[in-house]
Amino acid sequence: MKFDSPxxxxxxxxxxxxxxxxxxxxxxEWPGCRHAATHRxxxxxxxxxxxxxxxxxxxxxxxxSYNFFAGMSEDAVARFQKEAVTGHRPTWKMGxxxxxxxxxxxxxxxxxxxxxxxxxxxxxxxxGAQWRADASHTAAGTSSEGRIIRNAERKALDCLGLEIGAxxxxxxxxxxxxxxxxxxxxNGGDRSCEDRLREIIQAYNYLKSVGFC
Numbered sequence: 001m002k003f004d005s006p007x008x009x010x011x012x013x014x015x016x017x018x019x020x021x022x023x024x025x026x027x028x029e030w031p032g033c034r035h036a037a038t039h040r041x042x043x044x045x046x047x048x049x050x051x052x053x054x055x056x057x058x059x060x061x062x063x064x065s066y067n068f069f070a071g072m073s074e075d076a077v078a079r080f081q082k083e084a085v086t087g088h089r090p091t092w093k094m095g096x097x098x099x100x101x102x103x104x105x106x107x108x109x110x111x112x113x114x115x116x117x118x119x120x121x122x123x124x125x126x127x128g129a130q131w132r133a134d135a136s137h138t139a140a141g142t143s144s145e146g147r148i149i150r151n152a153e154r155k156a157l158d159c160l161g162l163e164i165g166a167x168x169x170x171x172x173x174x175x176x177x178x179x180x181x182x183x184x185x186x187n188g189g190d191r192s193c194e195d196r197l198r199e200i201i202q203a204y205n206y207l208k209s210v211g212f213c
Contacts, residue, residue, distance in 0.1 A: 030058040044068065046198070071195035090151040153210060159203035168213035175204045 025036040029052050037053035041062045054062060069077045149164050157166060160174050178200045180186055182193040207213055 026053055028055040028058055029053050030055070030061075033058055041066070044070070045072075046195070071192060073196060076196070076199075090154075153207065153212065156203035156206045159199055160207075171204070171207055171213040175200065 025038060027033070028035045028037045033055060035055035035057075037055055039056060039059040040051040040053050041059050042048075043050040043052060044066075045068055052062065069080070072080070154164065157164060157171075160166075160171065160178065162170060162174055166174075179197065182197040182200065184191050184194065187193060204213075
């Protein structure tokens, strides 16, 4: 082994110099700072996957004042935290079909009768032991017109404060009311409701793109 090699530097107690190649590091993005940006910090809600590049001192300052829920109302924060428990995925009550009467057991012992439900779990939930697909127990659901409502559409309607059976006229009217209420011009230039206004616009544009209005 050569004594002036980078491999030898690794095992020396006090190497004369570090001969390993140093990677180029961008400058810190904190205003006025020229140190190396060795750490990254998230840019915030609605900008997932985007990061600031800071040095160690400034990433600490940024993390101390970082607030993911900045600009959100208390109700929106509570709703977000509740949905985060299930990973923002739809949930529904465990159940079975509409009928409450349990048919007799099959000869194989796996039918919807007592033999297929020895502990009475499904009988307590209002049906037999065999699961029967029903729109009221799916993630989508249906509107009063029979249209299937997906989870994204349900969330968009909820953002506007509307029920599943809302008509196109109701959606357009509600959108106009909310925009006027949360627009900075209607609040003396106050921009604290911009995030809420952005959510309203995104929800309305989505409903419009899928043919709700």
